[in-house]
Amino acid sequence: GENVEQHPSTLSVQEGDSAVIKCTYSDSASNYFPWYKQELGKRPQLIIDIRSNVGEKKDQRIAVTLNKTAKHFSLHITETQPEDSAVYFCAATDTGFQKLVFGTGTRLLVSP
Amino acid sequence: KAGVTQTPRYLIKTRGQQVTLSCSPISGHRSVSWYQQTPGQGLQFLFEYFSETQRNKGNFPGRFSGRQFSNSRSEMNVSTLELGDSALYLCASIGTRGTGELFFGEGSRLTVL
Numbered sequence: 001g002e003n004v005e006q007h008p009s010t011l012s013v014q015e016g017d018s019a020v021i022k023c024t025y026s027d028s029a030s031n032y033f034p035w036y037k038q039e040l041g042k043r044p045q046l047i048i049d050i051r052s053n054v055g056e057k058k059d060q061r062i063a064v065t066l067n068k069t070a071k072h073f074s075l076h077i078t079e080t081q082p083e084d085s086a087v088y089f090c091a092a093t094d095t096g097f098q099k100l101v102f103g104t105g106t107r108l109l110v111s112p
Numbered sequence: 113k114a115g116v117t118q119t120p121r122y123l124i125k126t127r128g129q130q131v132t133l134s135c136s137p138i139s140g141h142r143s144v145s146w147y148q149q150t151p152g153q154g155l156q157f158l159f160e161y162f163s164e165t166q167r168n169k170g171n172f173p174g175r176f177s178g179r180q181f182s183n184s185r186s187e188m189n190v191s192t193l194e195l196g197d198s199a200l201y202l203c204a205s206i207g208t209r210g211t212g213e214l215f216f217g218e219g220s221r222l223t224v225l
Contacts (some may be wrong), residue, residue, distance in 0.1 A: 001171075006154075034211055043202070043216040044155070089154060092201065098143055098206060099168040104154040 002027040003094050003097045006103025013080050014111055023090035024072040030094040033066060033073045038105075047077070047088075073106045080110045114139065116205050116217035124223045130191040133220045137184050137205030143167075144186040146178060146215065149200040158201075161186055190222075198224045 003026040013019050025033075034049035050057045050064045050073065059078050061080075066073040073092075077084055088109050091100040117136040125131050138142050145168075146158040157170040161180035178188040184205075190197055200221050204214035 034212060034214075036214075043218050044214075046213045046214070049212060091155075095168065098145055098160045098162070099157050099170075100145075100155075101157065102147075102155040104152070 001099040002030055002092055002094055004090060004101050004103045006090050006106055006108060009029070010107045010109070012109045013109065015080060015082060017110075019077045019079055019080050019084070019108055019110075021075045021090070021108070022072060023092075023103050024070075025092040025101075026070075026071065027092070027094045028071065030092040032093050033047050033063065033064070034091050034100070035064060035075050035088045036089045036091065036102075038089065043102055044089060077108075080108075082112050084108060085110045116215050118201075118203055118217035118220050120220055121218065122223075124225060125193050126182050126225050127193055127195060129193050130189060131193060131222060132187055132189045133201055133222075134201075135186045135188075135203035135205075135217060136170050137186070137203075138207070138215055141205035141207055141215070142184050143206040144180060144184065145204045145206070146186070147202045147204065148172075149202055149210060149219070150198075155202065158188065170211045195224050198222060 001026040006023045030051040034042040037047045063076045087105045090103040119134045143162045145160040147155040160168040164180045175191045180186045200219040202219045204216045
């Protein structure tokens with residue numbers, strides 16, 4: 001089955017800096033890669049996703065890149081703000097988005 | 113439109129007991145997935161139901177079970193509780209438009225003493 005590794009586990013940046021979170025997956029058949037943000041005490045929420053037929057997707061300050069050959073994908077947040085502080089989870093699936101395999105999460109702390 | 117509702121939000125049980133958690137998906141959503149969230153393991157997939165049928169199952173022991181009713185509400189049950197079952201149990205529903213987005217509930221936090 002699929003296995004997803006996520007790094008780093010914690011990331012501290014200054015406001016305005018960029019942040020990059022990286023994930024690798026094991027199953028070359030995986031075709032859907034979402035990113036979820038979970039603020040403290042709240043539910044995870046989808047922030048961006050990418051499918052295997054696309055190499056990059058951008059939404060304002062957030063972008064995701066996918067390298068199918070290397071089997072890794074990354075989340076890029078530019079011009080970070082304190083409200084970006086949260087735990088970010090990457091995920092992958094080869095069996096449909098009803099069954100996601102999540103990474104272990106990255107705690108991002110943005111200091112003013 | 114109401115979101116995903118989970119009950120109870122918090123509960124404390126002792127080892128050996130059993131627990132039942134409930135999840136009401138967003139109206140019109142027919143797929144419900146369950147995840148276990150623990151600090152070191154992230155979110156781990158338990159199972160997924162669609163139209164009262166379990167379509168997918170994760171790698172959890174048989175003590176973990178679930179079901180879905182005709183109104184799409186779902187329950188999960190954990191029998192013979194162990195200390196390691198302490199976790200936040202999240203349920204998520206998926207719409208029928210096929211966008212892939214999981215809409216999570218706020219979770220049920222289970223503490224096993």
